[in-house]
Amino acid sequence: MNKVDFNNEEEVKEYLQNLGTEYSYQCYSEKTPEGCFRLGDFFAAIKSDFTKAAEAYTLSCEERGFGKGCNKVAALYIHGKGVEKSTDKAFKYFEKGCSLGNADACHGAGLLLQQTGLGPNNKKDIPKAVGFLEKSCKQGYVPSCFHLSSIYIQGADGVNKNMKKAAQLAAKCCNNNHMYACANLSRMYMRGDGVEKDEAAGKQYREKAEELHKRMKEDTRQLKFGE
Template identity: 45%
Template sequence: MAYDLKKEEDVKEFIENLGIEYRFGCFSEKKPDSCHLLGDYLEGVKRDFAKAAKVYRSNCDESSYAKSCYKYANYNFLGKGCKQNMDEAYDYYLKGCSAGNADSCLNGGLLCVSNTPVNAQREKDYKQGLELLDKACLGNNALSCYYISGIFIQGVKDAINKDMSKAFSYSLKACELGNMYACANISQMYHKGDGVEKNEEKSKEYKEKALDMQKQLKEQMEIQFQQGTQKL
């Protein structure tokens, strides 16, 4: 059947049929990707977060579907569709991480090392946190690489020694993955000879790289702002 997506009735029918398709794929055909799409449908279209949470959890538990583990963990972290539960969030970030989701590794690692108010009651585990953050970094999560570099730049009293060589290594990867702040840090490290042999030419190269990223980001924000004002 062809839909005219300019007509409101056709759009509504198309959306309803999507839900039917995802339910069939999930419950009848037992397809994990269909179950995850059903969760997204319940979340984004129906705005039924409680049902979406149940679908994500079931798909994680039964199929180890990494994205569903990550979404259910986020729901617990935010208290969305379920009661806020940091321990449950952490457990499902671990499941998502084990299933290969780098964002799950990042968030699980952050729960081990962060001092945010929402996470204040959890006991810190820097060893486990670094392992999870490193796994996320290996999965090419730029923020995780940058976060670890910051830990080694500052060190953590009675837990992690300052190590500029490791900081440089993680900053370099974060920069290569597109993290502007990591590129700026690499420039400073080359300039000062922190964790790497001093090299003014390299320092200039990474400074220009960071500035170029900053320029691109500014241009993107200006385009988004202009598009937003045009819709008003």
């Protein structure tokens, strides 16, 4: 492929047109799930045509069995982009994506059941939400592990408080540099909640949380400077 001069408007237009053609061919002629997914991304990110993006993502999900595509369709239903806004339809696609092994989709299904609820009465189902979050967490998706930890810290309708599980999940998240999980774990060690009381460990986790917070602020400042 020839190099594209991204300062040249005509070259960029031609490049993008060729890109769209390539992804259309991959989706409709080669019938690849990744091709339809890329075509959806093309319409969403490049063309801002969310209706066509929804069509491509739905095809990758429904006919090609691509979990990432299901997750993208679900997100469009959440925000009402290119499709009519519907949490119930969003859940349907999150659930399908989860069944196809996509951790993001499992996470989305869990959050919908925990925070928003389904149906005309926005009925929540925390035990079922926990099931989806556990599937996502087991695949290494840290935000799901953190949400699970938070649920076990407080307890919820149908889910008992379990500080031991909360501490185990917080430790997993903290090991993956999740700032809030490190802060929670620090308090647990300081108080002996779910773990044996250990002020030295509590201090260590608090320092890690503070270091992660410092890094986050520095990254934010650099981003603003770069803008």
